[in-house]
Amino acid sequence: MREITFREAIREALDEALRSDAKVFLMGEDIGPLGGAFTVTKGLFDKYGRKRVRNTPISEVAIVGAATGAAMAGLRPITEIMFCDFLPLAGDQIINQAAKMRYMFGGQVKVPLTIRTILGAGLSAAAHHSQSNEALFMHTPGLKLVIPSTPYDAKGLLKTAILDDNPVIYFEHRCLYDSKGPVPENSYSISFGRADVKKEGRDVTLIATAEMVIKSLSVAEELEQEGISVEVIDPRTLNPLDMETIYESVKKTGRVLIVHEAVLTCGPGAEIAARISEEAFDYLDAPVKRLATKDVPIPMAPVLEDFVIPQKEDIKIAIKSLRNF
Template identity: 55%
Template sequence: MTRTLTYVKAFNEGLAQVMRADDDVFVAGEDVAGYGGVFHMFDGLLSEFGPRRVVDTPISEAAIIGLGVGAAARGLRPVCDLMFMDFLGVCMDQVVNQAAKMKFMYGGSVSVPLTITTAAGAGLGAAAQHSQSLEAWLAHTPGLKVLMPATPVDAKGMIVSAVRDDNPVIVMLNKALLGSRGEVPEEIYEVPIGTAATLRTGDDVTVVALGRMTVEALAAAEELAAEGVSVEVIDPRTVQPLDSETIVQSVVRTNRVLVVHEAVRFGGIGAEIAAQVQEAAFDYLDAPVSRLGAPFTPVPFSPVLERAYIPDRARIADGCRRLLARG
């Protein structure tokens, strides 16, 4: 019988397995020990690994990441949790000026195998300060790797890859996906960083969807299939490094592309993907590259407004129809 796990349980299992395999791995963050994390990402780790390897910290994101940078530079492999992605604002100096740059500034003599875990995304009524998707902030900083797992199997494999990587890696878990279920192998495994996944093959239009938007894109593809439209859905899985080759190869076949993320559209990763596609595949495009993202406003608290704020399957399907109409 095929085994299924929830997204959050898959992440938890992968982290526990990599901790068993390497005594240098430890977890630090607010409420990660006794409570298991605000989203229970770290349940059971304290009882198995003890308080030296699963550490509750003071409420200071700057201190948490500073601790992680120092420990990583001295040979450990810390996993530091930021709880909500919005809290990056409190520790950006430690992330972008210390973790990201230390290896370069020391001429490669120091490695910083630091993993930062955080929960991103809207849809839970958590309002403007607890609902953002800030991958574009991070992907713009040389020295950082940025992962956005969208499935349970990737949540497990990506945390293993992140912890084993010798560079700072941010793993963005999507809050709205935590309870989603999928097939997950029992053994420990890695999902390669920088390799996209083709979730559905198609011939008429490519949809590049990030994080939770993969779920909406697949639903839109089903709707369009009933209309005779064949949609290919690609999940980059990591935005830094970005697997541009897989995206471009798909666009060369389909000749149309829509990029979807729940982050604000302006200045988002979609703009970078659009630029790379037109640079590499302009002659193959039958319509301009299209982007779909959130409006340029903070995430609303009102459930009605929040639903209107987040891109969904209906808007993705409409975006594909508009692309086809222009061809």
């Protein structure tokens, strides 16, 4: 199979959606001729024109709010919010409007809205352009949350997001944009709520999201040489969250490590750990361990940034301590 980058996989999903459904359009800051801050939409403006690929003012409330309204009126808007640090600017429209709309009106309306946004640190961009705030939205019933780690997942999950009749936030880790992987040329989609076992293993279950999946796989391979067999699971969607795949793995390994770039307190790992303790306690041979970004905003200096974000060495140590528990 041909290999393309994570960025190209997302662009291909957008291109397919724009081509196949006239009700799909894109809106966001600088997404036109430039193709967005990370050039994900590059070329789409030239191909589909300014009606379908809409540059907006720097107005996150209006971008998400107008997209919500347009979705209520039957369109399928895809917005790009340049960094997930900017999602709180549109907080009311996401949390109070798009997410609650269908419910508070007794099921009268659909909001088929996709919000693409960029998350993650690693580029010394400091506290306003580096956050991983997906857990804020796990705490908001009414949204679906996607957080892919490979080009294959990125394309298939984005197609599902666009076809979904509910509001979806789709998080793209910017350190993954240049990563390559096999992606079919044809159109395909990946169902929400299906975790993917990225690597099978016997000794420890490692649940990771976004770029931490890549780091975790690299660590797992190294540990394989040392005789430790790690199973790496990527939930891929945080809402819906596929706990069944995780429970199956826990039954096998009895040991769980959760790794994410969101900060520790009330991060996705807190919810996953709580559910494991409620539903799979009898299978545990050690307490569930979490490895997450330390509870501070993301600092700028590379040495500081590396210190607060889980590194491969931290993952390795955590796995060994679980193994030896």
